[in-house]
Amino acid sequence: MRYVQEFRNAQLVRNTLNELRRIVTRPWVLMEICGGQTHAILQYGLDQLLPPEIELIHGPGCPVCVTPLEQIDRALEIARQPNVIFCSFGDMLRVPGSQHDLFSIRAAGAQVRTVYSPLDAVRIAQQNPDRQVVFFAIGFETTAPANAASVLQAQALHLKNYSILTSQVLVPPAMHAILSSPARRVQGFLAAGHVCAVMGYWQYPPIAEQYHVPMTVTGFEPLDLAQGILTTVRMLEQDSCEVKNAYTRAVTYEGNRPAQAMIEQVFTVCDRNWRGIGLIPQSGLNLRPEFAEFDAEQRFQVAHIQPQESPLCIAGQVLQGLKKPADCPAFGKQCTPQKPLGAPMVSSEGACAAYYRYGRTISLNSTSQP
Amino acid sequence: MCLGVPGKIIEIKEQNGLLMGKIDFGGITREACLAAVPQAQLGDYAIVHAGFAISLLSEEEAQATLDALREINDLDQELGLSLG
Amino acid sequence: MNQNPPIPPIEGPLCPLPLRHDETIVLGHGSGGQMTHDLIQKVFLATLGRSCLPNGNDSASLALPTTPGRLAISTDSHIVTPLFFPGGDIGRLAVCGTVNDISMSGAQPLYLTAGFILEEGLPIQTLQRVLLSMQTAAAQAGVQFVAGDTKVVEHGKADGLFINTTGFGWIPEGRTIGGEHAQPGDVILLSGPIGDHGIAVLAARGELGFEAEVESDVAPLNHLIAAALQAAPHIHVLRDPTRGGLATTLCEIALQSQVGIWLDEDRIPIRPTVRAAAEMLGFDPLYIANEGKVILIVPADEADAALTTLRAHSYGQLAERIGEVRRDPPGRTLLRTTIGGTRVLDMLAGEMLPRIC
Numbered sequence: 001m002r003y004v005q006e007f008r009n010a011q012l013v014r015n016t017l018n019e020l021r022r023i024v025t026r027p028w029v030l031m032e033i034c035g036g037q038t039h040a041i042l043q044y045g046l047d048q049l050l051p052p053e054i055e056l057i058h059g060p061g062c063p064v065c066v067t068p069l070e071q072i073d074r075a076l077e078i079a080r081q082p083n084v085i086f087c088s089f090g091d092m093l094r095v096p097g098s099q100h101d102l103f104s105i106r107a108a109g110a111q112v113r114t115v116y117s118p119l120d121a122v123r124i125a126q127q128n129p130d131r132q133v134v135f136f137a138i139g140f141e142t143t144a145p146a147n148a149a150s151v152l153q154a155q156a157l158h159l160k161n162y163s164i165l166t167s168q169v170l171v172p173p174a175m176h177a178i179l180s181s182p183a184r185r186v187q188g189f190l191a192a193g194h195v196c197a198v199m200g201y202w203q204y205p206p207i208a209e210q211y212h213v214p215m216t217v218t219g220f221e222p223l224d225l226a227q228g229i230l231t232t233v234r235m236l237e238q239d240s241c242e243v244k245n246a247y248t249r250a251v252t253y254e255g256n257r258p259a260q261a262m263i264e265q266v267f268t269v270c271d272r273n274w275r276g277i278g279l280i281p282q283s284g285l286n287l288r289p290e291f292a293e294f295d296a297e298q299r300f301q302v303a304h305i306q307p308q309e310s311p312l313c314i315a316g317q318v319l320q321g322l323k324k325p326a327d328c329p330a331f332g333k334q335c336t337p338q339k340p341l342g343a344p345m346v347s348s349e350g351a352c353a354a355y356y357r358y359g360r361t362i363s364l365n366s367t368s369q370p
Numbered sequence: 371m372c373l374g375v376p377g378k379i380i381e382i383k384e385q386n387g388l389l390m391g392k393i394d395f396g397g398i399t400r401e402a403c404l405a406a407v408p409q410a411q412l413g414d415y416a417i418v419h420a421g422f423a424i425s426l427l428s429e430e431e432a433q434a435t436l437d438a439l440r441e442i443n444d445l446d447q448e449l450g451l452s453l454g
Numbered sequence: 455m456n457q458n459p460p461i462p463p464i465e466g467p468l469c470p471l472p473l474r475h476d477e478t479i480v481l482g483h484g485s486g487g488q489m490t491h492d493l494i495q496k497v498f499l500a501t502l503g504r505s506c507l508p509n510g511n512d513s514a515s516l517a518l519p520t521t522p523g524r525l526a527i528s529t530d531s532h533i534v535t536p537l538f539f540p541g542g543d544i545g546r547l548a549v550c551g552t553v554n555d556i557s558m559s560g561a562q563p564l565y566l567t568a569g570f571i572l573e574e575g576l577p578i579q580t581l582q583r584v585l586l587s588m589q590t591a592a593a594q595a596g597v598q599f600v601a602g603d604t605k606v607v608e609h610g611k612a613d614g615l616f617i618n619t620t621g622f623g624w625i626p627e628g629r630t631i632g633g634e635h636a637q638p639g640d641v642i643l644l645s646g647p648i649g650d651h652g653i654a655v656l657a658a659r660g661e662l663g664f665e666a667e668v669e670s671d672v673a674p675l676n677h678l679i680a681a682a683l684q685a686a687p688h689i690h691v692l693r694d695p696t697r698g699g700l701a702t703t704l705c706e707i708a709l710q711s712q713v714g715i716w717l718d719e720d721r722i723p724i725r726p727t728v729r730a731a732a733e734m735l736g737f738d739p740l741y742i743a744n745e746g747k748v749i750l751i752v753p754a755d756e757a758d759a760a761l762t763t764l765r766a767h768s769y770g771q772l773a774e775r776i777g778e779v780r781r782d783p784p785g786r787t788l789l790r791t792t793i794g795g796t797r798v799l800d801m802l803a804g805e806m807l808p809r810i811c
Contacts, residue, residue: 001396001730003376003415003432013793015442035811036372045795062811089420090736090807103804116662116735116808117421119403139420142372143810146422149388149403156387194372197417197425198406220374222793227439249432250374250417256425259406337803356800373736373810395734397727398657400664418734420810421663 003249007221016226017049020233027053028236029185030229031178033171034192035062036220042354044222054229057185058318058351060174060277061192063139063167064091065315065343065351068273069307071138071167072097078134078165078300079110085128087121088136090114095343098308118150118164125154125162134296137164142194144168144285145259148266151287151294163296166286169272171195172203173283179211183322188232189215193224193247198263200255204243212241219247266291275343276316313342318351325352332356374419376427377402379410393418479576484606493604497578501585502592502599514600516565522627526561528552529620537584537614539658541650541669544617545584547745549591550674551696552621554748557676558692560631560683561623566592567601568619573612584615595674597621629683635690636711640779641757643750645678645764646671646772648700649728652742657731662808666731671746678769679748685763686756693749701740701787701799703749708787715787717777717799736809740789741802751779 032038038058041047047056060066076097079086086102093102093114106112111131115121118135125133137147147164154162171192178184191204196217208215214235218228227246235242245251263285272284287295297303312330317323325331325344335341337353344352381392382404389404393416403422404410416423482489518525532548549566556563568588572581592599650671657666675694683689691711695703700722708715724732724739732739746769752760757775764770787799 001376001726001733002378003427003429004733006432006436008792010793012436012439012442016439019442034372039811043797044791044793045797046793048795049793064811089810091809091811093807094804114661114807116400116664117402119421120663139810140372142374142419142424145406145424146403146420149405149422153386153388192372194374194417194419194424197374220372223439227435246435248435249428250425256406258408259424262406375734377734396730397668397725398664398666398731398734400734 004221007219007223009223013046013049013222013226016223016230017051020054020226020230021051023230023237024051024053024233025237027055028187028233029055029057030188030190030232031057031059031186032190032192032218032225033059033061033175034190034195034220035065036194037061037190037192037218037225038351038354040220040222041225046222046225050229054233058354059178060274061140061171062344062351063143063169064089064095066169066274066277067092067095067138067167067343068275069098070273070305071165072101073305073307074297074302075102075136075165076100076105077302077305078296079105079112081132081300083130084132084134085111085113085124086134086136087113087115087124089116089138092136092138094340096310096340118147119153122150122153122157122159122162125159126157129161132161132163132299134300135162135164136167138167140169140171140192140195141199141263142192142197144263144267145198145256148262151266151291152262154294155291163294163299164287165296166267167272168267168285169274170269170283170285171199172207173280174274175204175207177277177280177283179207179213187213188236189213190218190225190228190232191215191243193217193219193251196245196247196251196255198256198259200253201243201245201251202253202255208241208243214241215243217243217245217247217251219250276313276318278316310341315342315344315352318344325355328352372419374417374424376415376417379404379412379414379416382410382412391416391423393423477578479572479574479578479581479606481574481606481608483572484604490604497582498585498602498604501582502589516600519564519624521624524625524627526556526559526623526625527620528555529618530555531616531618533613533616534655535613536655536658537580539670540654542672542745543584543587544615545587546591546672548617548619549588549595549597550672550745552619553591553595553597553674553676554694556621556623557679558631558694558748559623559625560629560679560689560692561625562680563595563597563621563623563676565600565622566597566619568599568617569602570604571612571616572604572606573614574606574609576614581615584617591674595676631689631692633691633693633707633710636707636713636715636751636779637690637753638713638779638781639754640690640751641754641775642704642715642717642777642779643752643757643761643764644700644723644774644776645675645748645750645770646746647723647725647728648695648744648747649724649732649739649742651745652699653728653731655743662735664731664734666727668725668727668731671744673746673769675746675748675769678764678767681763681767682750682760686750686752686760688756689750689752689760691749691751695744695747695749697743698802699739699741699743700749701738702801705787705799705801707749707751709785711779712784714780714782714784715777716780717787717789719789719792721774721776723772723774736811737806740799741806
């Protein structure tokens with residue numbers, strides 16, 4: 001695959017890591033804020049190849065994990081209704097609500113469909129005029145333009161049976177929340193490459209300066225990640241708190257203006273609850289009043305839902321990077337991918353699932369060589 | 371988050387008021403919305419996320435990044451540091 | 455006095471006309487009466503042709519081979535949607551799946567049974583296409599159908615068509631092949647690229663809206679395996695990586711044998727198109743189903759001979775050596791990644807879902 005394989009070149013990765021080893025002089029704690037980056041790091045075993053001075057903490061960059069419990073419960077409530085076709089990204093199907101998840105209510109007869117794109121949900125609405133089609137619009141800024149496009153298309157088609165249940169979240173407020181926490185250990189950030197492809201990175205220099213934390217816009221392939229880590233550590237070694245771009249093939253300073261305009265047109269900023277973390281002000285997106293007819297929350301009147309979180313799940317601390325998944329007493333025991341207690345164990349991006357799947361329950365150093 | 375994959379734009383058309391395209395990811399093709407990349411031309415590469423092109427991929431920048439990373443290799447070799 | 459000519463024996467009213475091609479299956483076809491009889495004679499037996507040993511009785515009686523050995527039996531039900539996909543269909547899948555399961559114990563597959571559950575409304579032409587495909591696959595594998603059954607259920611209860619096949623084979627004496635026999639030092643071979651079947655079926659289903667130049671790899675592997683066993687008589691494990699993919703299958707073997715399985719990511723063959731599809735959707739090719747591939751775990755001194763033999767066969771041309779078996783860590787499967795890291799592989803947990811993260 002072009003523009004993918006080249007960034008998996010083992011030799012170049014090794015050289016980048018050698019350079020990192022050469023320049024690092026003291027321990028540093030870095031956070032990657034994107035679940036896709038967490039996934040890639042663990043999938044390739046990149047964290048094992050880093051010099052021991054570098055510690056990577058996995059931030060709340062998984063929109064699946066941080067979708068608040070009440071939104072999951074609202075989704076379940078809507079999906080249960082007999083004339084509804086509930087469409088969702090695959091990641092959301094196993095996320096536990098207070099009592100059930102989308103998978104189990106599908107087994108009980110609800111119409112729940114996995115889609116690859118919100119635009120597919122619009123097509124389903126066109127094809128099923130006698131049903132209500134609801135799309136679970138989760139995501140960071142990366143997904144917001146696609147979700148906005150689906151609403152605009154439904155509007156252009158004069159569809160009366162399409163609506164979205166919004167649970168959009170924004171990255172910069174989350175960074176503020178993490179960096180302003182008294183317990184924070186993060187010294188450098190790997191900024192999420194695809195969020196920045198949409199938004200640019202003009203929002204970050206004030207944050208970098210305020211907290212004196214250098215940041216590097218980083219991609220998703222092993223070479224991108226190695227380069228993002230190297231660039232950030234270089235800045236740390238030089239006591240600099242700039243924002244640099246290591247994903248120049250996809251990201252510019254201003255970002256994608258037409259995409260930002262679409263988000264602006266359809267959504268407005270609001271307060272948002274992050275599962276496991278709590279309320280972060282002005283950290284979410286809601287539909288603007290002129291698009292209220294596409295708001296599933298209003299159409300289905302599911303405002304009064306009281307969620308109930310599992311007492312065992314320490315997702316909040318994991319998502320903030322304060323604890324590792326293996327620190328959780330339920331990890332691998334009461335909480336596994338087959339029967340997850342909290343969202344980070346469900347999503348393939350979730351730190352707990354990634355740790356479980358890539359086997360951080362065993363110490364790889366103890367395996368013998370033939 | 372943000373599984374975004376680069377693919378080549380092989381078709382551009384307008385559909386229900388939205389700019390749409392067909393993307394070739396290397397033998398597999400899929401439709402994607404190009405509304406956020408109105409400047410796209412046939413043959414350009416786009417990063418596609420959830421059926422939506424979030425940006426075009428700059429081939430020059432891709433090459434420049436790889437060239438810069440290769441230079442690290444040369445430097446390491448000069449310093450005799452290559453362990454790989 | 456008039457002599458009437460002798461009256462020939464009559465079973466009942468006979469319809470001389472063949473079943474029309476635009477006819478569909480109705481509940482009457484499953485009632486056991488004349489309609490069922492006609493369906494069996496004119497559609498099932500006529501299409502399965504020489505792959506069939508019908509004798510009209512309630513059960514088949516067959517002689518087992520006289521060479522010393524053991525009987526191998528396997529059964530499988532097939533429910534794939536859509537019924538037809540690039541590279542194959544439910545019929546081919548039903549035959550090859552069971553032929554392959556039998557072959558994985560080192561048995562020569564001999565006979566198959568086939569049970570059908572038909573949905574009311576299924577076009578008879580569709581049924582004929584499926585049966586023809588089964589006949590072709592059975593002939594390719596060199597097996598025969600010896601018993602069958604068909605039932606009809608109401609519309610909405612069967613996704614068109616469900617098929618169950620049971621296979622019988624003969625394992626020569628002295629051959630012990632199974633998931634519990636992998637040993638440290640063994641070499642792991644894979645007969646070809648992974649992920650073709652799963653991606654082909656997913657594309658054919660259309661729910662994720664993509665088109666791919668990928669065909670299912672569904673194929674009968676008994677001849678390939680027989681050739682490999684000739685070249686490498688002491689093969690320890692044979693298994694086909696079907697549902698759950700290569701990774702899940704190897705995890706099972708590692709657990710059964712209580713050995714450590716080590717794989718090289720760079721050596722695992724994957725077609726570029728399959729890789730691209732998996733990337734785009736967020737799937738891991740190691741977990742995608744295959745229906746025409748076999749994993750062979752062989753003693754090190756027979757590995758080269760086995761690999762050469764595989765590559766000389768049409769179903770094994772792209773065979774690769776993908777890893778080795780070690781003592782440690784017992785019961786675990788590990789992957790050396792392309793950049794030199796190590797990753798533990800687990801079994802597939804639940805359904806594989808496309809992701810946006």
